[in-house]
Amino acid sequence: MPKLAPKGLVILAALALPLVFNEAFYQHIMIAAVINIILAVSLGIIVGYIGELSLAHGAFYGIGAYTSALLMVKLGLPFVAAFPLSVVSAGFMGLIIGIPSLRLSGHYFAIATLGFQGIVVLLIINLVDLTRGPMGLPGIPSPGTLEIFGWTISFGDKLAFYYLAFAVMIVVLILVRNLLRYKFGEAFIATREDSLLAASLGVHPRNCRMLAFVVSTALAGAAGSLYAHYTMFISPDSFTLGESIYLVTMVIVGGRGTIVGPVVGAVLLTALPEVLRFAGDLQFVIYGLMLMLVVIFLPKGIVGLVEQTKQRGASLEN
Amino acid sequence: MIEFIPQLVVNGIVLGSIYVLVALGLTLIFGIIDVVNFAHGEFYMIGAFVAFLCVSSLGLPYPLAILATAVIVGVFGLITERVIIRSLRKRNPHPINYVLVTVGLSTFLLYGVNFIFGPDLRRIPSPYMKQVIHYANVYLTTQRLLVVLVAFLLVALLAYFVKYSSLGNQMRATAQNYEAARIVGVNTDRVFASTFLIGSMLAGIAGALVGAMFVTEPAMGIHIIVKAFIVVIVGGMGSITGSIVAGLGLGLLETLAGAVMPAEFLDIIGFSIMILVLLTKPTGIFGSGGGARA
Amino acid sequence: MDFLKISNLSKSYGGVDANSDISLSIRENEIVSIIGPNGAGKTTLFDLITGVTRADSGSVLFQGTEMSHMATSEIAKLGVVRTFQQTKIFRDLTVLEAVMVGHHLHDHTSLWQSLLANRTARDQKQKKQEHALEILEFMGMADKKDLVTQNLPYGEQKLLNVAIALAVEPKLLLLDEPAAGMNPMESMRMLGTIRKIQETGITVGLVEHNMRLVMNISERVFVLDYGELIAEGEPEEIRANPKVIEVYLGRQASA
Structure with missing residues (x-):
């Protein structure tokens, strides 16, 4: 149990944070961080555990956002229906796109996903009747209200929405941790390390890669739905290649091949723009530099660096 | 409608020549050192800015500015290879890491230039933009003709160089089998550096030409790199012939089909063709060898 | 019915026959070896049997x-x-994790059970871990279980190769040069291990260059040369087979 204590503390602190910093500005950053954690952790399954680089995660995020928004705006579905459907639709698109592209690997896979990223954004822009194209989709309802014990909670409120998103994030983290801890995660890693050896042991590499990709893209859909009903307005600008690269940067800077890594990366890269707000576009220069430096000097990211320092500390004590 | 076709074909060849020029450097770097340079578009963009500064700030004549650009962007590529690519090669030479590091470089350069110069649209002053050649009902500025001529000249030079020069031989040996090349005494570090140098020079020259014809802006690199990927994948990563055919093909397709349908649909078609080729013949139509599949 | 029956198996690469019209059978629970000079097509035969490469024609x-x-x-x-x-x-x-991957097929956790981390998921993982430990004990490597595999000495890496494959609980185990690069002590250990594997009821096919090991352990030997099966029989017969002596030893003498 002592091992659990710091994790519990972090969760408690995260729950208390919006009460302490109760200005809308801070609460907004916290909500963005939570959504980015879902995105980075889900992308981390592909990048860290099957060892492929997807440059299309922003597109699946967008598919989730548009599905959820359109289901509520056009069909009047409630959030409780639109949210799971957005997860399913992003995962389904992951399946459709994954079937062909997962036959590729390395830079070819990266380029194929770059192509899909481009196609999805172009479709969002051009299916004007459905998406209103580059003008964006306004008037997306908030998740609505919840009545518990005579209390009415409105998720149009930032604080309530934060707790909703946080709950989703915790569920996502638990599901991903479980997936990676048992049979399938072991098979992902085996496939990443040596797919021929894995196959000779009865692991089906393509199915493994497919499963990882579908789970990852489905979870991006969940993040998309949360985003749409939080901002109440979505446009193609939020789901571009730039967004995909930003998400990849979170995973790499935080540390690939772990779950904590993407969480750290997401928090850092969500907070940093606010810190660097004075710098304007210069912040992107810093991200680019960060990505280069981490890839070259810290292949396991910040989390790897921390581990390393810890180990060094331990060996010094002995 | 029919009477526009010759003009459209000429425009298509001009556009295609630009694609060929940019794709050539990308495909060379990939074919020889197995690195997909996602920052290649930014090298092209920097080429346009360097040429712009040479002409408007230093007052160099445009043709001289193009030459200066080739040298400066070439040196820039050399530094990139030395500082970034080589460090990675010695530490973590996984294909994905090359993609990541060049994506980082691309972001760094794009926003770096954007920070310094702002997102304004500029145009390199070129005397050739004002001269118009007119034959039957086809109009062409000298600048456009220059683009086509330079593209053809550089393609021929590159093909000759790779095939007949001693460094070219070493490059081909390295591309075929890195370890074997090292064993027979090829200085692979030099090959890597020269490949990056040449690839970057090609991108820089393309930028200097296009920046005078269309616009010079920080985002011009991301617009072109996507097309260059389509060309290089369809033509076959590492194939010069493939880049020429696919580049001219894409240019013609875009101008001819562009007359009857919106550009965005063309982009969707371009991406789709690229993905289709990746899936059916990942080495491209003119490429050889394997290794693309999982 | 033969345990493993290969009929008219062929594979060529760019006009060169790697395996040409090979037919052979392996009986249950025997140890057979496939020998032949370098490039004779021994590994290709294993690749074809295990689906790593597709045969041009023939059946397995x-x-x-x-x-x-x-x-x-x-x-x-x-x-x-x-x-x-x-x-x-x-x-x-780690060594233990690597062997656990070998037991993947016997882990019956479903996706949902895994996502929920329920009792089945945990029990299956526990079972897998116990099984991997048994295998490591069988191989005499239990004390190395927490080492990262690449830090093992070479001889034990080769043993780990076998351990991982054993974790699948195979009926037919094909070992491609298990003793390559080993010193005499290590190959004696490997020989003992292969015998022990046979005793558990597993059929073993070997590709091996170490002739002492081959002749010592095999019940039957197949000889390949330029992709063709040129001889088969018991070790004594193979030793005396003039074709084998000419092709195999003759070439070795001139080398």
């Missing part, structure tokens, strides 16, 4: 099931598992 029947069109992972499910000539050991995992 395992306990009556045609395998020549199956994927490697499907073939492993039938109980045919091979090791590789190169050391393949999941270099970044």
Whole structure:
């Protein structure tokens, strides 16, 4: 149990944070961080555990956002229906796109996903009747209200929405941790390390890669739905290649091949723009530099660096 | 409608020549050192800015500015290879890491230039933009003709160089089998550096030409790199012939089909063709060898 | 019915026959070796049996099931598992983790059970871990279980290759040069291990250059040369076979 204590503390602190910093500005950053954690952790399954680089995660995020928004705006579905459907639709698109592209690997896979990223954004822009194209989709309802014990909670409120998103994030983290801890995660890693050896042991590499990709893209859909009903307005600008690269940067800077890594990366890269707000576009220069430096000097990211320092500390004590 | 076709074909060849020029450097770097340079578009963009500064700030004549650009962007590529690519090669030479590091470089350069110069649209002053050649009902500025001529000249030079020069031989040996090349005494570090140098020079020259014809802006690199990927994948990563055919093909397709349908649909078609080729013949139509599949 | 029956199996690369019209059978629970000079097509034969490469023609029947069109992972499910000539050991995992991957097919956790981390998921993982430990004990490597595989000495990496494959609980185990590069002590250990494996009821096919090991352990030997099967029989017969002496030893003498 002592091992659990710091994790519990972090969760408690995260729950208390919006009460302490109760200005809308801070609460907004916290909500963005939570959504980015879902995105980075889900992308981390592909990048860290099957060892492929997807440059299309922003597109699946967008598919989730548009599905959820359109289901509520056009069909009047409630959030409780639109949210799971957005997860399913992003995962389904992951399946459709994954079937062909997962036959590729390395830079070819990266380029194929770059192509899909481009196609999805172009479709969002051009299916004007459905998406209103580059003008964006306004008037997306908030998740609505919840009545518990005579209390009415409105998720149009930032604080309530934060707790909703946080709950989703915790569920996502638990599901991903479980997936990676048992049979399938072991098979992902085996496939990443040596797919021929894995196959000779009865692991089906393509199915493994497919499963990882579908789970990852489905979870991006969940993040998309949360985003749409939080901002109440979505446009193609939020789901571009730039967004995909930003998400990849979170995973790499935080540390690939772990779950904590993407969480750290997401928090850092969500907070940093606010810190660097004075710098304007210069912040992107810093991200680019960060990505280069981490890839070259810290292949396991910040989390790897921390581990390393810890180990060094331990060996010094002995 | 029919009477526009010759003009459209000429425009298509001009556009295609630009694609060929940019794709050539990308495909060379990939074919020889197995690195997909996602920052290649930014090298092209920097080429346009360097040429712009040479002409408007230093007052160099445009043709001289193009030459200066080739040298400066070439040196820039050399530094990139030395500082970034080589460090990675010695530490973590996984294909994905090359993609990541060049994506980082691309972001760094794009926003770096954007920070310094702002997102304004500029145009390199070129005397050739004002001269118009007119034959039957086809109009062409000298600048456009220059683009086509330079593209053809550089393609021929590159093909000759790779095939007949001693460094070219070493490059081909390295591309075929890195370890074997090292064993027979090829200085692979030099090959890597020269490949990056040449690839970057090609991108820089393309930028200097296009920046005078269309616009010079920080985002011009991301617009072109996507097309260059389509060309290089369809033509076959590492194939010069493939880049020429696919580049001219894409240019013609875009101008001819562009007359009857919106550009965005063309982009969707371009991406789709690229993905289709990746899936059916990942080495491209003119490429050889394997290794693309999982 | 033969345990493994290969009929008229052929594979050529760019006009060069790597395997040409090979037919042979292996009986249950015997140890057979496939020998031949370098480039004779021994590894290709293993590749064809285990679906790593597709044969141009011919058939591979395992306990009556045609395998020549199956994927490697499907073939492993039938109980045919091979090791590789190169050391393949999941270099970044610990020894225990690597062997656990070998037991993947016997882990019956479903996706939902895994996502919920319910009792089945945990029990299956526990079982897998226990089984992997048993295998490591069988191989005499239990004390190395927490080492990262790439930090093992070479001889033990080769043993780990076998341990990982054993974790699949194969019926037919194909070992591609298990003793390559080993010193005499290590290859004696490998020989003992292979015998012990046979005693558990597993059929073993070997590709090996170490003639002492081959002649010592094999019940039957197949000889390949330029992709063709030129002789088969008991070790004594093979030793006396003039064709084998000419092709095999003659070339060795001139080398």
